[in-house]
Amino acid sequence: MVARKAILRVRPDSSFSTQYPVVPVLVAQQAQSGAAETWGRRFVRRLDGPFDRVFGAGESPLRHLGALGVFFFVLLSVSGAYLYAVLDTSATGAYRSIDRLTRDGSSLGGLLRGIHRYAADAMVLCTFLHLAREWLLGRFRGFRWFSWLTGVPLLLFMFSSGIGGFWLNWDQLGQFSALATAEWLDRWPIFASPLTRNFLTADAVSDRLFSLFVFVHIGVALALLLGLWFHVQRISRADVLPPRRLMLGTGVSLLLLAVLAPVVSQAPAESSVLPASLPVDWFVLFPHPLMYATTPTVLWLVVVLSIGALLALPLLSRRQRLPVAVVDPAHCNGCRRCFDDCPYAAVTMVAHIGGVQGREMAQVDTDLCASCGICVGACPSSTPFRGSEKLVTGIDLPQAPIDQLRARLRHELAGTEPHTAVVIFGCDQGARIDSLADAHTIPFSLACIGMLPPSFVEYALRDGAAAVVVTGCRARGCEFRLGAQWTEERLAGNREPHLRRGVAAVQVETVWAERGEEGRVRAAIAALRRRVSLGIEEQKAEHLQ
Ligand code: HEM
Ligand code: SF4
Ligand code: SF4
16 A cells, blocks of 8 residues: 555656757766776675675674774773783783783683783784785775775784783793794894894893883884874774674673683793793794794795785786866855765865855865765765756766766666666676666666765656666675765665655665675566556556546
8 A cells, every 4th residue: 555655656747758858878988987806806705695694794794804903902902901000011020910810810810811812813813804805805906005005014013012912921932932033133133232132041131121022012002003093094984893793792702712711821931941832822923933934034035025015016006097076166065965975085175266255165185086976976966856958066977977877867768668667776886787787677887876866766767767776785895885875874864865755665676786696686676576566556456446
């Protein structure tokens, strides 16, 4: 019953489509901004599949690896603050003060020590997975060069601080790690006397050296925090903490690990004793066994070449950049929606060139712009219902102007029987909707689904479409981070510009599907067709009664 009423309410005006001249626009002329389909992208999608099924795409840990890294850093800071409070920072007292935490059965201290150690391991793991994911997705190119390059020093800070943390226990493992690091640094004769000398006798390990250990561990961790701040500078609304359930799940797992496998000290460090074997923490301390299995020179080569390769990637893989968004001051009323919605902080608000006191207009920083078009979808001037011959909006993509979308929509719908065609608005990054085109299915692929002003959905229905499908990547899978989320919120009426309530819900379907999931869009179209024709049948039956 609800469906029937809705269909009656939005019955299109058939004169509408003839009101405008038909403009033939070739699909091929539209610049495609889709990320190249590489084996890396296919691999990531294949890996995401099972995780999405178990956790849901929005809460899959694989889609929040950077944020999980930050979460573990927070856990490290909180548990580390307690450990620092009980640590005796003298060379002679350090071992006892930390060892006591587990030996005395002090449950809180022991637990916090365990959480500190396992959070460090988890952070290293998540950071490597984050790096691998961004690399496989090709996210070192173009406008992302900044996030990529600022990520590289974080690796060095993370390992320096993590390895330095083992020295503070000053047990045999800490001693082994400090000695291995000194041996590695001594490979180059840059110090007046070899660093390894500092560990030859018990007296050599002075309180001053211990202060250096504290600086390496805590000072470098602060540098990591500063580096993290830089790392997310060009990302607006950065996903810095994972969803609550993910934090709870990972937090509880670390706690369980700390209870089931408590972290204990090895025997106290002794300069005359070289332990036959030690339980190495493979996440943080793996460079040491690697060095002893090879040579310090090999470890230097591995470090320098890896860092060099990571830094060189954005330079080596330069791709032709797409034109960036352009503001038309005459059509910008300074509403700030593009400023709020831009995922890469590329829009700033400046005084309007019109000179009216207090009026603002948008300005695009060409260096930051991802050419995603999300701002176009946000702009109130992008509505197709405007009467002007040419649809000029406040902010637009030169390679795919919004006027072209309106012109193509009119042209394609004019060529079909009224109320027979399903219009699909999709995105160059997600399911390939062009492959779904047929006599009654008209796809329009945008740079990002966030580029779609919701009024286009209503416009398509008024112009004769039987139904509209809106499709984009899954939650947290949006190539431009926020496009799918903004679209969902705009269609649900929770974000401006919103889809008018008068638009029939039965005629509109959203389906979040990534490349390779075209079948899901096809199934949604079939279901939508059934739903709409059922509505029409019911409508006819009602008329006959
Ligand atoms: C301590 C280690 C690291 C942490 C905690 C971390 C955290 C983060 C966070 C929170 C984001 C924002 C995610 C979003 O909102 O979409 C991010 C983005 C990013 N990270 Fe990291 N990161 C780390 C290391 C790295 C490394 C080593 C690299 C690569 C060299 C890297 C490359 C990137 C890139 C390319 C982005 C931007 C993704 C995009 O534009 O969609 N990160 N990182
Ligand atoms: S195209 Fe995308 S990145 Fe560029 S200004 Fe618009 S929303 Fe921001
Ligand atoms: S959304 Fe449009 S009107 Fe609003 S500030 Fe941006 S360009 Fe101007």
